[in-house]
């Protein structure tokens with residue numbers, strides 16, 4: 511899409527498509543120079559991991575910057591509204607023979623009961639998709655069906671009625687996926703000399719608190735310390751107050767989790 515004054519960076523049609531279908535493909539969103547630097551840095555990350563020399567991903571300059579990269583943040587602001595917080599960044603280099611990932615959904619909620627607010631995963635395919643190693647499968651419109659994260663695993667990586675296979679994308683492409691959209695990675699042969707460079711970064715819309723992991727505050731503090739908040743413009747991306755530690759609630763929930771949860775909500779049925 512051409513960026514001009516007359517055309518918003520996400521057209522009304524594309525916004526409607528995202529909210530209805532649950533995903534939006536952005537071919538070649540990352541420019542070639544930045545894309546090359548990201549791939550080089552991901553290679554360095556793999557070397558560090560193999561040496562068990564681990565660092566927070568936000569401390570890698572190129573990947574850290576990707577978490578606040580204006581071309582994606584501005585698009586997300588049109589889809590999610592002005593404020594949302596980063597949940598995580600994951601990076602991986604998938605080699606030939608990768609086993610794939612079964613059907614699942616990644617929406618963070620405990621327990622899974624509704625889809626009142628939007629969480630997204632942005633999938634970056636730095637060297638595109640070409641039908642080798644793994645194809646992305648999505649089931650359009652499934653984001654509104656409430657199901658546990660792993661409740662779809664029995665479907666493996668088979669096609670589902672209405673599912674789509676994404677296997678052809680140019681380098682530097684991104685796909686914004688509603689985190690509750692059912693998706694999978696189907697293993698494919700080939701790619702022996704062409705590993706898949708993959709980064710996913712997820713963001714949670716403001717308005718409710720989201721379950722997270724204990725280290726999120728440490729990661730956000732580091733991101734802000736490194737200036738990823740862009741002089742205040744994007745500090746909301748690293749706002750730890752938007753999250754709670756799920757582990758703190760597990761035991762109490764399991765103890766009370768019987769029958770219909772609605773009966774345990776204040777003001778209901780009294």
Ligand SMILES: [Fe+2]
Nearest residue numbers: 614615616693
């Ligand atoms: Fe996923």
